[in-house]
Amino acid sequence: MPTRQDAYALMTSHVKNENLQKHMLxxxxxxxxxxxKYGEDEELWRITGLLHDCxxxxxxxxxEHTHVAAQWLETEGYDKRIIYAILAxxxxxxxxxxxxxxxxxGLYACDEITGMITATALxxxxxxxxxxxxxxxxxxMKAKGFAAGVNRNDLVNGAAELGVDLDEHIAFVIQAMSEVADTLGLDGLSTQSLSQ
Known part of the structure; x- marks a missing residue:
């Protein structure tokens, strides 16, 4: 299967918008x-997150969205589970x-919540x-005009589908994103290289 480095190269070859790259990161x-947390394959899960909007x-x-990505990933030999989750x-x-x-x-639960967390931090x-x-x-989340592109229903439904409390989910994702805050430009300092 292609590596995380391969996945990053594929993502950046199709995504030039830095904010969209940061979202996927x-x-x-x-x-x-x-x-x-769940004792699953970290490489498989992280590549799924990295490529979900490629x-x-x-x-x-x-x-078209996700169908084109599925074709690319199938051609490149990515695991069928990654392709399925991206389509789903x-x-x-x-x-x-x-x-x-x-x-x-997990992918559905993490997608929109990262956008809301990023917007709130910024x-x-x-x-x-x-x-x-x-x-x-x-x-x-309650402010209608704030981060209008973030679907509030997806935030609630994502946590519910994953079977986690929404507040715990938000706290968990904040912690996960904090570990790469410099890469995401959320460290309060100048942004670093996205590839790290």
């Missing part, structure tokens, strides 16, 4: 942490790819994720 960090910049329509995180595919395994549920005076409270994220 955030989901990678959260997925890796959940793999550790076609989105070039193919943003929901009818797009709600339009649920009839053929229901989220019926832990990997798919409006803090420090622009840092360090010390970010769950209550701050929950408060921003």
């Amino acid at each position: 955030s989901v990678e960090a959260a997925m890796r942490a959940y793999a550790r 076609d989105y910049e070039e193919y943003p329509s929901l009818e 995180h797009n709600d339009l595919n649920l009839a053929t790819h229901p989220r019926n395994d832990l990997l798919s549920k 409006v803090r005076p420090t622009r840092s994720i360090q010390g970010l409270e769950v209550s701050s994220v929950r408060k921003k």
